[in-house]
Amino acid sequence: MANFGFSRLILSDPATYAFRGAERLAVKGEAVLERMAVAKDLPEALKDCVYAVGTTSRTQLKGRAALTPEQAVRRLAEESARGRVGLVLGGEQRGLSDEELAVCTDVLVIPTSEVQPSMNLAQAAAVLLYLCSREGAQQAVPAAPEPGARMGTLNALGGRMQQVLLSAQFLNPQAPEHVLHELERTLLRAQLTQREAELWLTAFKHLERAVKQGASTP
Amino acid sequence: MANFGFSRLILSDPATYAFRGAERLAVKGEAVLERMAVAKDLPEALKDCVYAVGTTSRTQLKGRAALTPEQAVRRLAEESARGRVGLVLGGEQRGLSDEELAVCTDVLVIPTSEVQPSMNLAQAAAVLLYLCSREGAQQAVPAAPEPGARMGTLNALGGRMQQVLLSAQFLNPQAPEHVLHELERTLLRAQLTQREAELWLTAFKHLERAVKQGASTP
Structure with missing residues (x-):
């Protein structure tokens, strides 16, 4: 997040509340850690957002149409004209639950090899935030006349x-x-x-x- | 690498030769580990390549023109028509040395925030290999009539x-x-x-x- 200039991290129902020591791991990420918030569940975490896209693997899709990372990043940029938007990543072990994906406006799949379809969380975040930072640098989306529904x-x-x-x-x-x-x-x-x-x-x-x-x- | 279907990893002058245990960390990455090679230095590692692009930070550029990740990935795809190509990533601590960068045909910089310009190695690799896999999926480059110079x-x-x-x-x-x-x-x-x-x-x-x-x- 610090690499690509993102600062608003919300943990939804985290597995631990022992955040001491995170400063040592997150080199130059203090700004992210200081603003980090914790929510009791995903709807709570996303309550201020007008749009959220959840990241999932192909196997969890169940007929729902998935966006490519590029499409998702474009939509995030567009929707950000209406208000705050969220990029939702699941836990390392099991990803987002069906219930959590249902809360997201859209879902995205990072195309991966069938040999190893499951990505490391930090690496998936890096890929997506890189694309977001590029999209943001390429074209500013003009603000909508009225804020979108949270x-x-x-x-x-x-x-x-x-x-x-x-x-x-x-x-x-x-x-x-x-x-x-x-x-x-x-x-x-x-x-x-x-x-x-x-x-x-x-x-x-x-x-x-x-x-x-x-x-x-x- | 396994996520995006890349299999040819060469370690150049590695800090350790204790590769036992790597199997446990590299989940479903056995194919990469089995084919992994070790070279005594970067010229040795790249000797079969017709083109190599090295990854660096802005501060190391010293006047050399850097490619964006998208440009570098396009060039890798184009040059791959002439033979094997290499994507070179430096060590976690100091990146590639000036000497190593001089060996690379081109250099690329991943645009990052000034607050934290230095990326984690695995995350930089994920970003670049994701882009490579997308580029490869988008358009196949026809093979050149003659193999390029190694x-x-x-x-x-x-x-x-x-x-x-x-x-x-x-x-x-x-x-x-x-x-x-x-x-x-x-x-x-x-x-x-x-x-x-x-x-x-x-x-x-x-x-x-x-x-x-x-x-x-x-």
């Missing part, structure tokens, strides 16, 4: 939608995610502004109240 | 030229390198075939004999 707001919206649409007996209580994710994805595709996302959230708060009242007055 | 032959030619041109009192015995390197560079620029390089070498062998005879019959 993932924290979108997550709150998703949660609220799930509750309301379950109450309204639209979603199947046994498996609500599939249809819900379809709806959520259309909103992601719309690249909502923060104001629009808040509007949706308020709308569903009103709907919730209305549905509850309807349920209590049969 | 650096071993070119080095032998350089050595022979130095001797002969010293004997002929063309080069300054106190500092022969500067003018010699200028001559050598023109031959590099010519992208000699192996046959042409051998022709030059034979020519200088003849010149050597002639100069000696001249010296012995004043």
Whole structure:
């Protein structure tokens, strides 16, 4: 990160909290370590982001279309016009879980050899941050007129939608995610502004109240 | 290397010969380790190559024009039509020496932040090999009609030229390198075939004999 001028590191549910000694390993990376934050989970880590791309291996894709590193880096640059963006890397052993990948707006795969498809975490980060720094140096993306919707707001919206649409007996209580994710994805595709996302959230708060009242007055 | 399908690793004058245990660290990298070779110095390591690009930091450049990683990777692909090419990385502590950089046909610099310009060796390798694998996947370079001159032959030619041109009192015995390197560079620029390089070498062998005879019959 220090090599390529990135400074905002967030650890999501880290395996250790023993960060002493990290200064010695991270030569000239003090600025990164000083600003480092810890989040309880990935949605919390990404709550201020308007866009996030998760890194995964081919085997974890399960039909989801993956971006190439170059495409992902381009999208990160474009989306950064709307607000903060996140590049998400998984742990050394198992990478990102399916649940964590679902939180990411997009996924990317670094094309690797079939002999050894799994990359070392620091090396994957180096490849991607190098590409990011080159993309940033090549063309500045003009800032969007309005800030994009933060993932924290979108997550709150998703949660609220799930509750309301379950109450309204639209979603199947046994498996609500599939249809819900379809709806959520259309909103992601719309690249909502923060104001629009808040509007949706308020709308569903009103709907919730209305549905509850309807349920209590049969 | 295993991640991106590269298999020919040569260690030049390594700091250790204790390679036991490397198998455990290099997960699924056995194929690389099995083919790994050790050379006594960089000219020896590169003797079969027709082109080599060395990696360095900005501070070591000393006026030499550096390629960007993308330019270097393009050149590696182009030159690979003429024969084997080499990507040269220096040791973790001090990188490549000036002497070693002089052996390389070109030098490249990975653009990094001024805060922490020095990259971890494995991460620099990952960035460059990723770019190489992408370049290779994008466009195959048609093989040249004739194999290019190997650096071993070119080095032998350089050595022979130095001797002969010293004997002929063309080069300054106190500092022969500067003018010699200028001559050598023109031959590099010519992208000699192996046959042409051998022709030059034979020519200088003849010149050597002639100069000696001249010296012995004043």
